[in-house]
Amino acid sequence: MKRRKVGNLLALAILSTLVERSMHPYEIASILKARGKDRDMGIKWGSFYTVVRNLGKHGFIEAVESTRDGARPERTVYRITDAGRDEMLDWLRELLAELAPEEPKFVAGLSVMAWLGPDEVISLFRTRLAALDEEIERSRGELERLIEELPRLVLLEGEYRLAMRMAEAEWVRSILGELTSGSMPGLAEWRAYLAEGGSTRS
Structure with a gap:
């Protein structure tokens, strides 16, 4: 298995959601929960925003706008980059085709x-x-x-x-x-x- 810049499976879940359209992290998390991806990928929500930041740091996603609704915290809308799309597809191909050591x-x-x-x-x-x-x-x-x-x-x-x-x-x-x-x-x-x-x- 390839060593990835952001190896947490939560990163794959985020990238696969942003492929659909640009959105802010809260919306991404809501969609992942609604689709049961936390169960499918063993997502730990405590690391969610850290993974979002790391994906941005490595150029897999980028901010496109920031919005503020009244007194609520500012929300940054992200989109997937070409590099992020390539990373997601490469990762997906690897997961489906290659055997990985699993130790339940x-x-x-x-x-x-x-x-x-x-x-x-x-x-x-x-x-x-x-x-x-x-x-x-x-x-x-x-x-x-x-x-x-x-x-x-x-x-x-x-x-x-x-x-x-x-x-x-x-x-x-x-x-x-x-x-x-x-x-x-x-x-x-x-x-x-x-x-x-x-x-x-x-």
């Missing part, structure tokens, strides 16, 4: 879960599976509702997120089956190791 927190937990006992892991997996099933049901309903109002093209990120959650739920369910049935290879050794003091947990 769940994977980190799996990598050291052996320090917990099998019974506790079973309980935790059941809790996770219940949450997954609830999220899947909610997301499926939301997609079914939105597909009646919007073209599928703009809902693909929701489809992908749902597919990933469904795959995760299927995998968690299969591991739970192995743990509860006792068919998981090494399960007896895992229990024995912990029983001999390998961890403070049983």
Whole structure:
């Protein structure tokens, strides 16, 4: 993956919004929230204005006018530059075509879960599976509702997120089956190791 001058995904979200037309930051943020981009891109709103400033600093956006409504703070309207458009398209092509290392927190937990006992892991997996099933049901309903109002093209990120959650739920369910049935290879050794003091947990 290329090292970018403004690497926060929020920058991509801002650029992709300004491609439509010039607008001030408050309007950009409102549109991103309305479209659920904070969920799609893991946006942290505390860094929003810093990212806007950095995009301007590197020539990806530029101010076109400043307006003031009564006693309210001055609002600067920005537009995307040619450099910003090129950056957005290059970044988008990279994200769609190239594999990037992703390290979800769940994977980190799996990598050291052996320090917990099998019974506790079973309980935790059941809790996770219940949450997954609830999220899947909610997301499926939301997609079914939105597909009646919007073209599928703009809902693909929701489809992908749902597919990933469904795959995760299927995998968690299969591991739970192995743990509860006792068919998981090494399960007896895992229990024995912990029983001999390998961890403070049983």
